[in-house]
């Protein structure tokens with residue numbers, strides 16, 4: 023695989039990630055604090071207190087459907103108690119009367135959450151995604167974002183983008199951390215993040231908007247994009263070739279698509295972790311549960327042929343690894359993996375284990391306790407393989 027469009031120094035940095043302290047100023051983690059001097063951005067900070075840059079403004083209207091023009095102000099959900107399994111809570115959003123009428127064509131279940139076994143989930147019935155969307159998960163996503171920055175030498179992307187880039191889409195944005203950092207770094211850009219869950223903060227850069235939608239469905243956008251980005255959708259995307267065709271159709275000629283993914287099961291290169299290790303078993307159960315929803319995470323290791331089939335050129339692929347404890351000989355990797363081990367939440371698998379594999383909550387919790395012990399053991403050298411793909415829609419492509 024040739025990495026033609028990625029400068030050699032970027033690849034070198036990506037393989038040998040730099041110290042977090044030397045991450046460029048405009049890519050530095052946005053959270054601050056003093057409680058943990060080693061990883062200052064880990065210090066818990068309520069969303070409302072996310073540091074504001076001079077560009078940040080109060081909540082812009084959120085467009086809630088790509089297909090119909092709707093501008094409604096959504097209030098954040100009220101705090102909910104954990105409730106019984108398999109029940110939807112009441113609509114967590116308050117809408118004013120005049121905006122409520124704008125939402126008739128949107129199924130209100132999209133704005134309801136589901137509470138189950140101590141965790142909160144999105145309310146889209148049809149979506150296969152079974153990871154939680156509660157605060158605990160939002161913290162994990164923030165930590166994962168910082169891990170990714172460290173692995174990529176502080177870079178938000180590897181595609182060779184123009185400084186004055188215009189229209190950018192972050193598919194399944196999660197907490198919107200990548201989208202907001204990108205919007206801050208590229209003031210010329212209009213960045214749109216989509217997600218099943220409205221878990222993005224209220225204070226966002228003025229050039230950043232979030233949309234609630236099921237992005238696995240058909241796309242109807244009024245504009246084409248210069249850059250489409252997505253990260254860690256391997257547990258939910260059932261049809262990568264279809265996704266790549268949609269991205270191709272909605273990219274301008276010369277535009278870039280960039281995909282950042284994990285694959286499971288975990289790997290181990292030196293025999294210190296085998297199929298009997300709880301951590302390795304966890305990753306295999308995770309795959310089995312995803313497969314029951316029609317998702318094959320292992321495909322994420324080989325997305326490049328489908329990118330080419332969809333018509334993309336200059337396809338590049340970068341393979342990285344991240345562990346869960348400080349076992350690596352490489353001091354940079356030891357540091358990143360220790361951080362990743364701290365922020366990783368094995369409990370994200372609860373709904374996969376219970377809903378898909380039919381386990382009881384108790385069985386899952388006992389198993390997860392063993393997994394946590396295994397993950398903290400520096401004698402177990404398991405890691406997650408990661409892949410970053412970049413692909414270009416040809417300059418000469420006829421825009422449809």
Ligand SMILES: C[S@@+](CC[C@H](N)C(=O)[O-])C[C@H]1O[C@@H](n2cnc3c(N)ncnc32)[C@H](O)[C@@H]1O
Pocket residue numbers: 144149151153155163166167193194195196197198199200216217218219235236237238239252253254255258
């Ligand atoms: C593991 S998180 C990653 C979030 C974000 N990309 C990041 O890297 O921080 C996966 C996200 O995909 C969203 N998601 C899953 N299936 C989706 C779908 N069909 N349409 C839109 N969003 C989806 C989930 O709600 C979740 O926020």
